[in-house]
Amino acid sequence: MSARTSPSTELWTLGIEALLDGYAAGDFLPTEVLESCLRRIEETDGRLSVFVHLDVSGARDMAAASDRAYRAGTPRGRLDGIPVGIKDIIDVAGMPTRCGSRIMPDHPVTSDASVTRTLREQGAIILGKVATHEFANGLPSLDLPAPPARNPWNVDHHPGGSSSGSGAGVAAGMFPLGIGTDTGGSARHPASACGIVGLKPTYGAISREGVFPLSPSLDTVGLLTRSTRDAAIALEALAHPSAADPSSVTMPWTTLSGGTSDAEGLRIAYVRHFHEQDVIADPEVAAGLDRAAELFSNAGARVDDYQLAAADEYFAVNRVILHSDAYAIHQDFLKDQPQDYGAAQRESLLVGAFVGAADLVRAQMRRTELVQQMARCFAEYDIILCASSMDPAGRFDDPAGTARTYARQARTPFNVTGAPAISLMSGLASNGLPISIQLAARPCDEPALIRAAAAYETIAGAMPKAFDPA
Amino acid sequence: MTDEDVLQVARRLGLDRAVETDPQSVIAAARRAGDAGSRIRLEGGRFGEPWPPMTVMK
Secondary structure (H helix, E strand, O other): OOOOOOOOOOHHHOOHHHHHHHHHHOOOOHHHHHHHHHHHHHHHHHHHOOEEEEOHHHHHHHHHHHHHHHHOOOOOOOOOOOEEEEEOOEOOOOOOOOOOOOOOOOOOOOOOOHHHHHHHHOOOEEEEEEOOOHHHOOOOOOOOOOOOOOEOOEOOEOOOOOOHHHHHHHHHOOOOEEEEEOOOOOOHHHHHHHOOEEEEOOOOOEOOOOEOOOOOOOOOEEEEEOOHHHHHHHHHHHOEOEOOEOOOOOOOOOOOOOOOOOOOOOEEEEOOHHHHHHOOOOHHHHHHHHHHHHHHHHOOOEEEEEOOOOHHHHHHHHHHHHHHHHHHHHHHHHHHOHHHOOHHHHHHHHHHHHOOHHHHHHHHHHHHHHHHHHHHHHHHOOEEEEOOEOOOOOEOOOHHHHHHHHHOEOOHHHHHHOOOEEEEEEEEOOOOOEEEEEEEEOOOOHHHHHHHHHHHHHHHOOOOOOOOOO | OOHHHHHHHHHHOOOHHHHHHOHHHHHHHHHHHHHHHHHHHHHHHHOOOOOOOOOEEO
């Protein structure tokens, strides 16, 4: 029996690292873990609406293959036997890619996305496709083919998005690894809302071949897990360029999960104006950030206040580029079948029809300046500490409040600059919902990001989970 | 630009069906595009100018 499990532990509660340890120790097999996750899905998905396509038979075949690999002592990769839920804008052969929309066909696609191929090569158990906001954009909507995913902490609240199912499923214990995407914060937002870890790697670290695009110069495959070490293991396995995604690159590192996790000597730029001046954060979120700065400082890091451009400047650049890119992708659908979009999505995608070329050029120029400015920060500092969401998750019955809180964030700056960033739980607000912090590092320096995030998890102590007994 | 002007532009862009299906969303989208562009143009005033000094407060 490995140190991380006991006979009473429900296998669906275990994260990636604990599962791999258990497999290696012979404590349990992937088929047992899969059946435990399937029971959990059956218990909870009726109220959480995470899955839009669940392939039980296929998952059982994959788990049996993992059993054989572990019995033979030859696991096939870093994720052998790890159940995974995949956002429904990412192709999985044999399953439809509906993108949460009536626009897309119901028939199965015939080939895997690059990241799906890598998951298979690494031995992961693909459970199925999970909920997304329509085309990975906008807000939770009630006029789409599938209902929106709900927050496992309180089903009256949204789970963040657009990778809503990936976040809710990991937080609820359905699977330990959720594959999402992040164009303006869409993987880190569900992590913040659901009290888990959301990692947006450096732009280009994971190939986007076979991922339905929203904004190609901003889109990044993101990872949702229950710990930083789990995210590091997954990123080690999945960081992979492909010829079909010319923006994908080979990272300068090969391992992330075996490094140090202490804060001693880290140089941290605390960008407090994002949440104190640019967008005034909920006081509990702000207190969590100050507490993180204090913890890092007490642990031997140097923490200085630092000023970047105002958050709204990043939002403005992101908005113009995203709307222009998205319109280019959806133009034909919008001309031929606009009635098939949800109302909010139709309006959002139509914005790009009216963005002028000069504004797009200005946005691109401004983006270059913002990249250079952040590079100057990273010349002095290893890590940026700032807010992720400014509020706990909003309620479904308050759409105006939800729209307001979706926009109150500081994730977009790292999409604009391409820097890797991670959202981490910092505690629970007085309403019982998770709050979070965000860390970022210079592009391609995931080792520093993982080190700092793992250090924070150590010094902040264990956080509650959505599935902890009440 | 009036709402009817916006809808005319949309028709010229080939978005006739969107205009018929949901003209209010077309008008709202055009307003949002204007807002987004205004924000960029506002920030664009700094093009070519040095950034304000990056202040490090200990």
